[in-house]
Amino acid sequence: MxxxxxxxxxxxxxxxxxxxxxxxxxxxxxxxxxxxxxxxxxxxxxxxxxxxxxxxxxxxxxxxxxxSSVKHEFTFTPSISLFVTCDTEDEIYRTFEALSQDGIVLMPLAPSPVSEKFGWVQDKYGVSWQLNLAKI
Missing domain, CATH: 3.30.720.100 (Signal recognition particle alu RNA binding heterodimer, srp9/1)
Incomplete structure (x- = not known):
């Protein structure tokens, strides 16, 4: 795959x-x-x-x-994130909700100038995700 x-x-x-x-x-x-x-x-x-x-x-x-086999003080930061283009409104809502569980919503899902919907979330592991539903 x-x-x-x-x-x-x-x-x-x-x-x-x-x-x-x-x-x-x-x-x-x-x-x-x-x-x-x-x-x-x-x-x-x-x-x-x-x-x-x-x-x-x-x-x-x-x-x-x-x-990591080495203990360190740093972890993930929202300064770098994974940008995901979702194919459907159902997918962006489902994915945003799942990644938000025990995480932090940095930007709630909302329309943006370039998107039908856009949201930014830091998941429970500290990884940041930008979810986008492109305008049709």
Whole structure:
């Protein structure tokens, strides 16, 4: 399903929740799947069973992610977000509602000068999403 010819791939670093996040995202977006998961084994630098490297796709766009084996103070920031063009009004409402659960609405769904509907949300993992329903 993913795009094997894709040359630029968003890469997300989680602190122990990457598999949970992948399962969550692939349950929300159509045309999505987890493609590959490589896990840390016993006596490796990361926590055994956590994600050393994984690939998944959302709406045909490939992503990579890991569970960081290093503790760090930083996390995701809305300064970079994933911009998703939704195909229908039902899809934008459903996706916005799902990503908003336990997250933060940065901009509620509303018409914009260039969109039928636009909304911006930071999900429960800290990843920011801009959802857009283009004008017909």
């Amino acid at each position: 993913g795009n094997a010819n894709q040359k630029v791939t968003p890469f997300l670093m989680f602190s122990g929740t990457s598999e949970e996040a992948m399962n969550y995202y692939t349950s929300i977006f159509d045309d999505s799947e987890i493609i590959h998961i490589l896990r840390y084994g016993a006596n490796e630098v990361g926590e055994e069973g956590s994600v050393l490297h994984a690939t998944f796709s959302l709406k045909g766009q490939n992503f990579m992610c890991i569970d």
